[in-house]
Amino acid sequence: xxxxxxxxxxxxxxxxxxxxxxxxxxxxxxxxxxxxxxxxxxxxxxxxxxxxxxxxxxxxxxxxxxxxxxxxxxxxxxxxxxxxxxxxxxxxxxxxxxxxxxxxxxxxxxxxxxxxxxxxxxxxxxxxxxxxxxxxxxxxxxxxxxxxxxxxxxxxxxxxxxxxxxxxxxxxxxxxxxxxxxxxxxxxxxxxxxxxxxxxxxxxxxxxxxxxxxxxxxxxxxxxxxxxxxxxxxxxxxxxxxxxxxxxxxxxxxxxxxxxxxxxxxxxxxxxxxxxxxxxxxxxxxxxxxxxxxxxxxxxxxxxxxxxxxxxxxxxxxxxxxxxxxxxxxxxxxxxxxxxxxxxxxxxxxxxxxxxxxxxxxxxxxxxxxxxxxxxxxxxxxxxxxxxxxxxxxxxxxxxxxxxxxxxxxxxxxxxxxxxxxxxxxxxxxxxxxxxxxxxxxxxxxxxxxxxxxxxxxxxxxxxxxxxxxxxxxxxxxxxxxxxxxxxxxxxxxxxxx
Numbered sequence: 001x002x003x004x005x006x007x008x009x010x011x012x013x014x015x016x017x018x019x020x021x022x023x024x025x026x027x028x029x030x031x032x033x034x035x036x037x038x039x040x041x042x043x044x045x046x047x048x049x050x051x052x053x054x055x056x057x058x059x060x061x062x063x064x065x066x067x068x069x070x071x072x073x074x075x076x077x078x079x080x081x082x083x084x085x086x087x088x089x090x091x092x093x094x095x096x097x098x099x100x101x102x103x104x105x106x107x108x109x110x111x112x113x114x115x116x117x118x119x120x121x122x123x124x125x126x127x128x129x130x131x132x133x134x135x136x137x138x139x140x141x142x143x144x145x146x147x148x149x150x151x152x153x154x155x156x157x158x159x160x161x162x163x164x165x166x167x168x169x170x171x172x173x174x175x176x177x178x179x180x181x182x183x184x185x186x187x188x189x190x191x192x193x194x195x196x197x198x199x200x201x202x203x204x205x206x207x208x209x210x211x212x213x214x215x216x217x218x219x220x221x222x223x224x225x226x227x228x229x230x231x232x233x234x235x236x237x238x239x240x241x242x243x244x245x246x247x248x249x250x251x252x253x254x255x256x257x258x259x260x261x262x263x264x265x266x267x268x269x270x271x272x273x274x275x276x277x278x279x280x281x282x283x284x285x286x287x288x289x290x291x292x293x294x295x296x297x298x299x300x301x302x303x304x305x306x307x308x309x310x311x312x313x314x315x316x317x318x319x320x321x322x323x324x325x326x327x328x329x330x331x332x333x334x335x336x337x338x339x340x341x342x343x344x345x346x347x348x349x350x351x352x353x354x355x356x357x358x359x360x361x362x363x364x365x366x367x368x369x370x371x372x373x374x375x376x377x378x379x380x381x382x383x384x385x386x387x388x389x390x391x392x393x394x395x396x397x398x399x400x401x402x403x404x405x406x407x408x409x410x411x412x413x414x415x416x417x418x419x420x421x422x423x424x425x426x427x428x429x430x431x432x433x434x435x436x437x438x439x440x441x442x443x444x445x446x447x448x449x450x451x452x453x454x455x456x457x458x459x460x461x462x463x464x465x466x467x468x469x470x471x472x473x474x475x476x477x478x479x480x481x482x483x484x485x486x487x488x489x490x491x492x493x494x495x496x497x498x
Contacts, residue, residue, distance in 0.1 A: 010078070015054040018441070019073075029065075034054045043104055074445070082164075086164065089153070089158060104346075105347060180215075219244070249442060267300060272285075309381065319374065340483055350387070403419075
């Protein structure tokens with residue numbers, strides 16, 4: 001009987017399931033979008049039950065599409081949107097509030113208060129993270145503070161907190177397992193990345209009872225088996241946050257290797273090996289994965305709005321009907337015509353970490369057309385990536401000659417070429433661009449010996465296309481200077497009236 005690995009890729013706007021074969025190639029894919037809730041400006045929520053129903057639905061759909069059954073699935077790997085926070089009742093399994101999404105800014109003022117009280121250095125040292133509403137800790141606190149009776153229930157051990165991976169494992173195993181892995185735990189702002197434990201001092205700062213926390217496990221091991229969803233019990237054997245999974249899927253397994261994922265946000269990660277590197281340039285130090293007893297660390301630059309800017313052109317502005325139309329629209333003009341678009345819809349991430357900044361378009365004239373705005377939106381993804389790459393080079397002391405790329409926007413050749421020009425570096429797109437799901441599959445497959453070793457997997461990585469700079473560095477300087485002026489404008493706006 002042929003065996004495969006099922007990867008569940010739970011993202012910010014959709015749930016996907018991909019079945020991979022022994023060669024690391026996708027044999028079937030299913031995907032379903034789910035609703036986004038914006039109850040107030042800067043607030044973003046998901047329905048945890050809808051996340052589960054879409055994820056369970058696409059898992060079964062992918063198996064059916066491949067003409068397989070649960071008996072053909074050797075193991076399940078999970079990768080997920082990180083930081084998004086769910087709190088549910090252990091007895092009923094019902095969420096006490098909607099999931100608060102990583103993009104949500106409702107706790108920004110509380111984060112400012114923590115900084116004023118001088119907690120930033122302590123939190124950075126323990127967690128590798130900069131105080132920001134992006135991470136889970138302040139979201140959990142908000143739920144416990146604002147849902148009637150939640151704090152008391154949490155203290156009595158009646159509630160469970162988890163990032164999306166924990167929620168999916170809970171549902172997959174019929175409530176038998178309340179766990180997370182080190183990569184997701186390291187994004188909560190409650191986990192000490194040096195001791196590899198939940199930190200009692202941080203829990204005290206946020207007034208979060210330890211009884212609510214999941215058990216932290218490695219990224220590749222058999223955690224347990226499914227219950228009820230499939231006709232047979234399937235081992236759940238791999239978990240990693242989406243960016244860490246993509247780093248592994250890109251086979252960035254040596255220190256100094258870098259990937260950038262172009263999803264809803266953009267996330268650049270550098271493998272720094274078995275020791276955490278403290279950033280001096282406002283990047284995050286995070287755990288990449290733990291396999292057996294070895295913990296691997298990474299430096300990360302988080303860009304909050306990447307591909308989401310295209311969704312906004314589609315849903316907010318209405319200048320395109322489908323996301324795929326953006327490349328065609330942008331191709332109607334040679335360049336952005338002096339227009340710059342800073343898509344700070346959810347504040348600015350690395351290296352600015354300005355949580356009050358908001359989206360700004362500058363350089364508009366009577367001659368500006370929809371095509372210029374589309375082009376400026378795509379260009380913004382490349383400019384933001386440049387800023388993170390420069391910070392990473394400074395922190396690591398390494399010149400980064402090659403960037404491995406993945407995610408939805410990488411199918412856009414024009415954007416990838418512009419990215420190479422702006423970076424003055426080689427941009428490499430692999431044959432398999434679903435590297436996030438692939439990374440989760442690899443982690444699960446290693447745990448059940450579907451693949452014998454990382455070296456066996458490494459041989460599967462192959463290049464689809466490489467982009468090299470087509471313009472000289474001096475010709476990009478004026479463009480980059482314009483971008484920096486636009487970012488200053490966005491930050492100046494954020495400062496008004498505060």
